[in-house]
Amino acid sequence: MNQTTAPDKTTCYHCGEDCKGQPLWHDERTFCCFGCQTVFELLAEKDLCDYYSFENNPGNQLSHFFKDKYIFLDDEEIVQHLLDFKSAELAKITFSIPSIHCSSCIWLLENIRKFDDGILHTKIDFSKKRLAIDYNPAKTSLRKIADLLYQLSYEPEISLDRKTQAPTTNHKTRDLKIGIAGFCFGNIMLLAFPDYLGIELDSEFIAYFTYISLGLSLPVLLYCSSEFFTSAISGLRKRLLNIDLPIAIGILALFGRSLFEIITETGSGYLDSLSALVFFLLIGRWVQNKTYEGLAFDRNFKSYFPLAVQKIIGDNKKSTLVTQLEINDLIEIRNEEIIPCDAVLMSTEALIDYSFVSGESAPNLVTEGAKLYAGGKIKGASAQMTVIKPVSQSYLTQLWNHSSFDEAKSGDTPSLIDQVSRYFTPIVLCIALVAGIYWSFADSSKVLFVVSSVLIVACPCALALAAPFTLSATMNTLGQCKMYLKGTAVIEKLWEIRKIVFDKTGTITTGDNQNIEWHGRTLAPAERAAIMALASQSVHPLSMQLHAHLHRGEPVQTVSGYQEEKSKGLSGIINNQSVKMGSASFVGTTTPASDGAVIAIAINEEVLGYYLIQSKYRTGLKAMIDQLATRFSFAVLSGDNETEKQNLTALFPRHTPLAFNQSPEDKLQAIQAFEYQEKTIMIGDGLNDAGALKASYVGISVAENMSSFTPASDVIIMGNQLTKLPQFLKLVHQSKKIILAGFMVSFGYNIVGLSLAVAGYITPVIAAILMPVSSISVVLLSTLGVKYLSSRLKLKA
Amino acid sequence: MKILIILIVVSLVIALIFLALFIWSVKSNQYEDTDSPSIRILYDDKPREDSLDI
Numbered sequence: 001m002n003q004t005t006a007p008d009k010t011t012c013y014h015c016g017e018d019c020k021g022q023p024l025w026h027d028e029r030t031f032c033c034f035g036c037q038t039v040f041e042l043l044a045e046k047d048l049c050d051y052y053s054f055e056n057n058p059g060n061q062l063s064h065f066f067k068d069k070y071i072f073l074d075d076e077e078i079v080q081h082l083l084d085f086k087s088a089e090l091a092k093i094t095f096s097i098p099s100i101h102c103s104s105c106i107w108l109l110e111n112i113r114k115f116d117d118g119i120l121h122t123k124i125d126f127s128k129k130r131l132a133i134d135y136n137p138a139k140t141s142l143r144k145i146a147d148l149l150y151q152l153s154y155e156p157e158i159s160l161d162r163k164t165q166a167p168t169t170n171h172k173t174r175d176l177k178i179g180i181a182g183f184c185f186g187n188i189m190l191l192a193f194p195d196y197l198g199i200e201l202d203s204e205f206i207a208y209f210t211y212i213s214l215g216l217s218l219p220v221l222l223y224c225s226s227e228f229f230t231s232a233i234s235g236l237r238k239r240l241l242n243i244d245l246p247i248a249i250g251i252l253a254l255f256g257r258s259l260f261e262i263i264t265e266t267g268s269g270y271l272d273s274l275s276a277l278v279f280f281l282l283i284g285r286w287v288q289n290k291t292y293e294g295l296a297f298d299r300n301f302k303s304y305f306p307l308a309v310q311k312i313i314g315d316n317k318k319s320t321l322v323t324q325l326e327i328n329d330l331i332e333i334r335n336e337e338i339i340p341c342d343a344v345l346m347s348t349e350a351l352i353d354y355s356f357v358s359g360e361s362a363p364n365l366v367t368e369g370a371k372l373y374a375g376g377k378i379k380g381a382s383a384q385m386t387v388i389k390p391v392s393q394s395y396l397t398q399l400w401n402h403s404s405f406d407e408a409k410s411g412d413t414p415s416l417i418d419q420v421s422r423y424f425t426p427i428v429l430c431i432a433l434v435a436g437i438y439w440s441f442a443d444s445s446k447v448l449f450v451v452s453s454v455l456i457v458a459c460p461c462a463l464a465l466a467a468p469f470t471l472s473a474t475m476n477t478l479g480q481c482k483m484y485l486k487g488t489a490v491i492e493k494l495w496e497i498r499k500i501v502f503d504k505t506g507t508i509t510t511g512d513n514q515n516i517e518w519h520g521r522t523l524a525p526a527e528r529a530a531i532m533a534l535a536s537q538s539v540h541p542l543s544m545q546l547h548a549h550l551h552r553g554e555p556v557q558t559v560s561g562y563q564e565e566k567s568k569g570l571s572g573i574i575n576n577q578s579v580k581m582g583s584a585s586f587v588g589t590t591t592p593a594s595d596g597a598v599i600a601i602a603i604n605e606e607v608l609g610y611y612l613i614q615s616k617y618r619t620g621l622k623a624m625i626d627q628l629a630t631r632f633s634f635a636v637l638s639g640d641n642e643t644e645k646q647n648l649t650a651l652f653p654r655h656t657p658l659a660f661n662q663s664p665e666d667k668l669q670a671i672q673a674f675e676y677q678e679k680t681i682m683i684g685d686g687l688n689d690a691g692a693l694k695a696s697y698v699g700i701s702v703a704e705n706m707s708s709f710t711p712a713s714d715v716i717i718m719g720n721q722l723t724k725l726p727q728f729l730k731l732v733h734q735s736k737k738i739i740l741a742g743f744m745v746s747f748g749y750n751i752v753g754l755s756l757a758v759a760g761y762i763t764p765v766i767a768a769i770l771m772p773v774s775s776i777s778v779v780l781l782s783t784l785g786v787k788y789l790s791s792r793l794k795l796k797a
Numbered sequence: 798m799k800i801l802i803i804l805i806v807v808s809l810v811i812a813l814i815f816l817a818l819f820i821w822s823v824k825s826n827q828y829e830d831t832d833s834p835s836i837r838i839l840y841d842d843k844p845r846e847d848s849l850d851i
Contacts, residue, residue: 054839103836110837126832175828179819187812191805205801212809 012036016057036061039152046114051104058104060153068334069150070158072308072319073143081321082142082158090120091137095156097149100129108152115148116140131156158307174289178282181224184216185275191216192272196765210262210269217255217271225251225278227285240414243421243464246428247281250459257452270456273767277461280775288468288488292479295716297486305340305374305391309333312384325387334382338375342394343385345370350383352376363544375687379544415492416739417467421460428458435758446760453762457753462774466742469782474735477790482718483728490714493698494732496679500628501671501692503684504638504648507702508621510719515616516549519591520601520609527603530574533557534581538570542597543581546611569600579603584610597643614647620723622651627726629653635674637667639688667692683722687711727793731786738785742778749774 010019013029014036023030024037027044031037036059043051051058072078085092100109106124109131113119118140123132131154135145149156191209193199228244228251235242251274258269311320312330322340325331330346333339339352345368353363354376363379366372372385374394414422432454439447471488478485485491502508523531532550535543537559562572569582580602584591587600589607600610625634635657636648642660649658659670667684668691674680675697682689682696685703690711693699699713702722710716717725753770756762822828 050840103839106833106836107840124833125830126836127830172823172828175823176820179823180816183812183816183819187809190808208802209805212805 011057012059012061013052014040014057014059015061016059017061033061035153042115042152043108048108048111048114051108054104054107055102058102060099060101069336070143070146071310072306073141073146073158075308075319078308078319078321079142086137089136089138090134091142092132092134093142094130094132095146095149095158096129097131097154097156098129099154100124100126100131105154109149109154112148112152116144119145171289174282174286177224177227178279178286180219181275181279181282184220184224185272185279188213188216188272188275192268192764192768195268196768206268207265210271213269213271214259214262217258217275220275220278221251221255224282228281240418241422241425243417243424243460246421246425246458246460247277247464249425249428249455250461251278253452253455254459257456268764270764270767273456273764273771276768276772277459277775280461280772280779281464284465284468284779287472290472290475291487292484295484295710297713297716305338309337309340322391325390327387327390329387330384331387332382332384333378335378335380338377339372339385340394341374341387341391342389343372343387345372346384346386347381350381351379353379415467415489416736417464420463420743424460424463428454431458431754431758438758439760450758450760453757453760454754456767457757457762457770458750459771460746460750461771462746462749462778463743465775466746466778466782467739469779470735470739470742470786473783473786474731477731477786477795478728481724481728481795482721483724484716486714490698491732491735493679493714494681494729495736497681497698497729498632498678499635499674499680500632501635501637501674501680501682501696503667503682503686503689503692504636504644505640506685506704506719507683507722508617508636508651510616510618515614516546517612517614518609519612520607523608526575527577527608529557530577530579530603531581531601533559533574534562534570534572534579537562537572538564542599542613543570545613546581546599577603578605617647617651618719618723624723624726625651625653628729631729633678635659635670637662637670637692639663639667639686664688664691668695671695683717685710685719724795727795731789731793731795734789735786738782738789741785742781745778745781746774 010023010030011017012019012023012032014031017032019030019032023032024034025031026037026040029040031040039059043049080086083091083093097109100106106126109124110122112122116135118136118138119133120136121134124130125132131149133145135142146156146158191213194205194209225248228247231242231244232248235245254270254274254277258271258274261267261269305322308319308321309325310317310332311325312332317332320329320331325341331343345366347368349365349367350372351363351365352372354373364376371388374391432451435454436447436451439450468488471491474491475485475488528550532547533556535547535550536556538544557574559572559574561578562570564570565582565586569580569586571578571580573579580587581599584598584600587602587607589600589602589610591598591600591610597613598610599613601608628634633656634652636652636659638644638658638660639662640660645658645660649656652658659666662670664687667689671680671682671692672695675695679697681698681700682692683700683702684690684693685701689701693701693711693713698715700715700717701710701713702719703710703716704719749770753762753774756766
């Protein structure tokens with residue numbers, strides 16, 4: 001139920017956000033905004049309030065709703081383009097919905113047909129955050145469904161990318177391989193029991209058992225272990241000795257030796273060890289290949305663009321796919337929509353927010369004839385513009401197609417395990433050779449036995465398991481702390497980092513970026529409302545920020561006699577009070593010098609005080625930078641102007657390079673210059689950082705919530721966790737030590753095993769014990785080691 | 798001891814049936830989304846309003 005955490009802090013019944021002191025009351029519940037209340041009313045009307053019973057405050061806050069967002073879904077051609085299947089009675093579509101996050105979501109989205117008769121069936125795929133919808137196109141339309149989802153704040157993400165997404169089937173074969181290997185392993189073990197226990201059975205039984213085992217081991221050899229052979233061969237082709245080569249050799253040695261023993265009836269072979277080995281290795285691979293399917297790490301700029309825009313033809317508007325826009329087309333872009341391609345403004349003026357492209361926090365006011373760049377967001381009134389470049393050649397696209405993205409990241413070092421195996425294979429082969437030569441003199445009948453024993457025992461099973469289990473345990477721990485890695489390879493890259501580069505806006509400052517403080521006498525509610533009303537009249541960025549700061553969803557009073565003096569201030573009469581706001585000189589006062597923008601306020605010629613607008617830094621930032629400074633050097637690349645220079649200088653160690661007014665291109669080049677000297681992390685949040693994120697050795701993108709857009713990167717981290725970065729990096733660095741410890745353990749086993757093998761003592765029973773024990777002990781060491789570390793660093797695991 | 802042969806054959810056949818079931822379950826996408834079903838089972842169906850209270 002509604003939780004009141006503190007007397008002055010009420011949380012929204014729907015989304016759980018803080019109502020900031022002025023909750024809306026409805027039906028004895030508190031809501032933070034009209035959006036949340038509307039969703040609640042919709043659900044109550046359809047008797048779907050169970051939604052609130054599975055989780056507390058399960059809703060998503062609707063950031064901004066605008067009516068025609070999915071207008072392009074009225075276009076038959078676009079709908080065809082998106083559907084998975086269509087007939088007269090039935091159509092199927094799969095939406096990607098990033099805001100799916102809990103059991104309430106599943107319940108609501110699978111009961112959504114109560115809102116619309118036309119929806120036949122919905123099924124959620126929770127891990128991929130997708131919703132498959134079957135609907136009847138005769139009764140409802142895709143537009144209606146998309147609008148409904150949008151209203152319930154489950155905004156479907158429809159983008160050009162959808163068509164290029166191929167469903168992944170590779171983990172089906174992986175599951176099959178693990179299952180079959182496990183099955184064969186278990187049954188061969190059972191058949192080998194008499195052997196382990198030394199039970200003397202009739203010889204005919206032994207033969208019969210071993211042949212069944214042989215039959216069971218064939219699928220393991222031919223199907224389950226195929227990837228080790230292909231990987232070993234491709235490694236050899238590239239003149240690389242990777243870890244799969246000794247594994248492949250070991251598997252062949254095990255099988256060949258077993259086959260020989262069984263056919264010559266000299267023993268029962270090592271088939272149990274063989275299948276156990278393959279089974280454990282496959283589990284290791286499976287653990288390592290864990291990915292966060294619900295997150296998009298490889299998103300390109302196209303998924304950020306609208307799928308279609310309104311093209312104006314004569315007096316009509318028609319939804320047109322962005323990809324089909326041609327030069328000189330007249331298009332209309334509405335409030336909160338993104339400009340898909342470079343264009344020239346035809347309307348008299350428009351307000352454009354380039355924050356995502358350039359990092360500049362203030363919206364730009366442009367007038368007719370101005371050139372507009374792709375990626376800008378229209379604020380307020382819709383704007384008409386003429387296309388001057390098709391989407392594929394716009395400024396942003398060009399940045400994306402920058403040559404630095406084509407080549408693989410320079411200086412990628414081979415993974416730790418490959419570095420070890422480079423030496424491992426030759427050493428093992430040498431030992432086998434030497435042992436073979438020795439025994440050929442001592443007892444030539446034992447040569448084959450010893451050589452194959454060496455190859456069998458040296459099979460680096462434990463070695464191959466140390467890294468995957470440690471890395472994936474580390475990755476999972478970080479994932480629980482809301483730092484999501486693209487794959488375990490990223491951890492190995494993080495070991496080498498020497499420099500950390502920050503973007504400013506949205507990264508070291510919080511998402512809303514502005515901290516607005518009132519300095520002056522306490523304002524009466526009426527005065528506050530008057531200031532808010534006057535601020536709402538102007539499109540100047542500062543007044544917009546002030547308006548957003550004061551506005552609580554209440555109706556705005558009318559302003560008469562409104563005047564705006566460019567770059568000075570505003571004046572107007574509200575409720576018989578004349579209000580002036582603007583620079584100190586305009587209002588007729590002086591303000592103490594400070595870093596930040598000042599809006600002075602006067603009502604009826606009496607100066608009341610001023611608002612100070614500053615960037616808001618994340619809490620704990622200073623501590624984080626101090627902790628990191630012992631190990632890393634820093635740089636700051638900001639697309640914004642220099643107003644924050646003093647604050648940043650105080651924050652970062654001396655001589656940290658601070659660059660302002662950086663275009664995306666500048667950032668990209670700066671990172672390349674840093675990369676040239678040392679391995680660099682880039683931490684950013686916007687499209688404008690996308691180039692830099694890709695060019696850096698490891699790109700970390702900061703997201704404020706799970707469903708917000710993040711440019712392509714290696715790591716996604718939640719904004720409120722960013723200040724824990726020192727602990728995260730410490731864990732990553734310590735994980736290397738755990739892997740090395742695992743290697744030591746595995747070498748220890750190998751030394752013992754190899755000495756036994758060279759001496760000629762390796763019997764099937766010894767092999768069957770030694771191999772699983774070594775594997776399991778390494779796995780335990782890895783997982784428990786990471787658990788211990790994360791508890792010591794006070795990260796929840 | 799001859800009975801062992803029969804027993805082993807029987808146990809292998811049973812194991813193979815389970816293997817076949819496993820392969821079928823993978824092929825029919827049961828491992829595609831392992832999160833939702835565990836949550837879905839917790840949802841109650843509301844009693845229908847037109848049902849008779851007996």
